[in-house]
Amino acid sequence: MVEINVRRSTMVRPAEPTPRRQLWNSNLDLVVPRFHTPSVYFYRPDGSADFFDAAVMRDALARALVLFYPMAGRLGRDEDGRIEIDCDGQGVLFVEADTDASVDDFGDFAPTMELKQLIPKVDYTDDISAFPLLVLQVTYFKCGGVSLGVGMQHHVADGFSGLHFINSWSDVARGVGIAVRPFIDRTLLRARDPPTPSYPHVEYQPAPPMKNAPPATTSPPINSAKAAGAAATAVSIFKLTRAQLNLLKSKAAPGGAYSTYALLAAHVWRCVCVARDLPPDQPTKMYIATDGRQRLRPKLPEGYFGNVIFTATPVALAGEVAAAGGGPAPAAGTIQESLASDDTSTCGRRWTTWRCKADLVALVAGRPHVRCPNIGLTTGYGCPSTTPTSGGGGRCSWGPAGIAYEGLPSFMKEKSCIHAEDKCLLLLSDAAAVALVDLVVIMVVVERTRVLL
Structure with missing residues (x-):
């Protein structure tokens, strides 16, 4: 097992005041697994002096969260128990770590237990309002390479929106404006009321069981x-x-x-x-x-x-x-x-x-x-x-x-x-x-x- 040494853990909050609101989730936001989607990005050094400078990353992250403010919130429930996002600006977890391992030690980057060490672990034993919706870890390898581990709560974003955020964070770090501003209003996907189902949807019928099980x-x-x-x-x-x-x-x-x-x-x-x-x-x-x-x-x-x-x-x-x-x-x-x-x-x-x-x-x-x-x-x-x-x-x-x-x-x-x-x-x-x-x-x-x- 690769040994990871955590240097610093920071809760990064938006750099400016953000809207304090309860963000309603569409049904599409609710019919997803209730965990943080884990992914890891590995980078070879590019020779620049500020390659993955943690201070630059933290500052850019705080500024990106101003527009992507739901990321800095927490999950909550409305009066009917429906999961929503409490946009309270508590922040996202940013961890800096190092290791004596090299990027090549991870081989073909198969999702193993070693790879999971490159993303902060989320404790789900407490209430859903207790954990950050985004957890990040920058790990510096002895070879000069770096990994960025991302755990993004699935109620907040799918893969497309998640990558939109990462790219926007990168834009801010490079000193350019965010190319596409996030549109944060999920009521566009509100279900019709009253409901008017017209045919059975096979995609939501029970999965076939094993015969003779x-x-x-x-x-x-x-x-x-x-x-x-x-x-x-x-x-x-x-x-x-x-x-x-x-x-x-x-x-x-x-x-x-x-x-x-x-x-x-x-x-x-x-x-x-x-x-x-x-x-x-x-x-x-x-x-x-x-x-x-x-x-x-x-x-x-x-x-x-x-x-x-x-x-x-x-x-x-x-x-x-x-x-x-x-x-x-x-x-x-x-x-x-x-x-x-x-x-x-x-x-x-x-x-x-x-x-x-x-x-x-x-x-x-x-x-x-x-x-x-x-x-x-x-x-x-x-x-x-x-x-x-x-x-x-x-x-x-x-x-x-x-x-x-x-x-x-x-x-x-x-x-x-x-x-x-x-x-x-x-x-x-x-x-x-x-x-x-x-x-x-x-x-x-x-x-x-x-x-x-």
Whole structure:
């Protein structure tokens, strides 16, 4: 385990007075997991004298929080118990640390326990109003590299808005104005009243359980068709090249107009179904997180700050997804159809569906949704455009510092970063991960030294 030495911990507050208000959360802000989304950004030194100067970063952070003031608040509840943001300006946690380790000691930056040390730990045992909504840690390595660990409470922002904040913080540090000011008014996404649901939404129906599962078990461990009981989990990172993606496309049916995303998602779904040894008649559901900013009409204002994530949910039988000799095309077609149906009118009607639900907690996609026989899929937003220091340089590599649940892979693109390849992260049981790798080699790889997922 890498040893981290904390030099200093500071609660950074906005540099100027900010609006004191209770910020109402839309349903989209509430149907997200109740934790801080962890990510870590690694930077190589750029030779500048003020590379990741902590004083510059703290000062810029305080000034950025003036516009992004909900970040400096705390969670609270209204008179009905609904979670809201108390914009009280208490501040965000900024930790400075160092280590004798080097950036290369973290290998391919898989989300391991070592990586979690690069983000401040949040104590959830107290009331929801007790912890900061944003925790940051700058760690200086003996090689001259630096990491920026970010833990951002999911009720406050999704990945798109989170990266908007990090980039704006960087702009302030470099002495330039914030390019896009945050739009802080979530009532634009208020549900229609009275509700007028027009059809059942499959995305919010219960996840398919394992067939023939024990009565007390609705979400059995992964690979349960092969072995009973809990299974250890492991994280695997698979890096993709353009040649490998082209190989995957060549295995689709001729004439099929499938997007690269649909084919890759289908391949993951197919491999996981086989690795889990699901019977052919087992229903399986994929939860795909999609950004609604480009789908909603009328469009949200530029800089809308909050959560705008919807979920596309293709459903199929495992035998259809993993049919021998069928390649990725059948599953890709199901996925592409689901994504296409996730249009502007569908997104709007979901607010009505949620309005009909007395308890939004039941709609939060969590562990029961993505465990065997189901799977979730997310996409990372990449590195910040610059570093939050006045120099603004340094090559960046990034990744999630943890995967919340088994069965929740994430696609990440590292354009112009340390590893200029795409990645897919999977958290699976050890046995299933081995089966998955073997399966991938058999299905799509010409040389056993190159693994595609």
